[in-house]
Amino acid sequence: MALRGSIDLLSHRRIVGWAWESDAPDQPVPLLVAIERRVLGRCRADLFREDLAIEGFGLGRCGFALDLPAGLLSPRRGYAISVRREGDGAHLPGSPYVLEPAVRIVR
Numbered sequence: 001m002a003l004r005g006s007i008d009l010l011s012h013r014r015i016v017g018w019a020w021e022s023d024a025p026d027q028p029v030p031l032l033v034a035i036e037r038r039v040l041g042r043c044r045a046d047l048f049r050e051d052l053a054i055e056g057f058g059l060g061r062c063g064f065a066l067d068l069p070a071g072l073l074s075p076r077r078g079y080a081i082s083v084r085r086e087g088d089g090a091h092l093p094g095s096p097y098v099l100e101p102a103v104r105i106v107r
Contacts, residue, residue, distance in 0.1 A: 003029070003085055005045070005062070005092045010081065010099050012073040015066045017083070018052055019045035019092055025058035030086040033066055035079050041066045042086065075102035 005019035019029040028046035032039060045064040053060025073079060080096040 003090050003092065004057075005029075005083075006094060007083065007092070007097050010097055012075045012099065012102055013068050013070065015068070015081070015083070016064070017045075017092070018049060018057070018063045019083075019085070020052070020057045020062040021085075026061075028061065031064060031066075031092070032084050032086045032089075034082050034084070036082075040068060040072065040081070073099070076104075077101055 002022040003019065004022065005017060007015065007017040009016040015033060019031055021027065021029055028044040030044050031042065033041050033043070043064045043066045045062045047063035047065065048061050049063040050060060052062055078101045079099045081099050082096040083092040084090060084095065
């Protein structure tokens with residue numbers, strides 16, 4: 001299945017983007033967010049986005065947002081975050097995404 005999508009916001013507390021399958025255009029895509037084998041969370045790309053509906057991505061219900069608990073990711077560290085379709089593990093285009101440290105210590 002052709003998986004399309006992208007990440008619009010990537011931070012140590014929140015990941016926002018969209019995912020869409022051309023072979024099942026009106027079905028929400030179940031996603032798994034991880035760092036290597038450590039699962040950070042799961043979500044479904046089923047939030048309505050008018051911009052995607054206008055562009056013809058199904059009914060436009062292909063947005064997602066995953067809030068991460070405070071302290072799960074250290075703002076002092078960078079990470080390679082993968083966003084994959086659950087089931088077959090296909091990566092969202094561009095995955096893994098690089099999350100740079102938000103805080104730098106200067107000595």
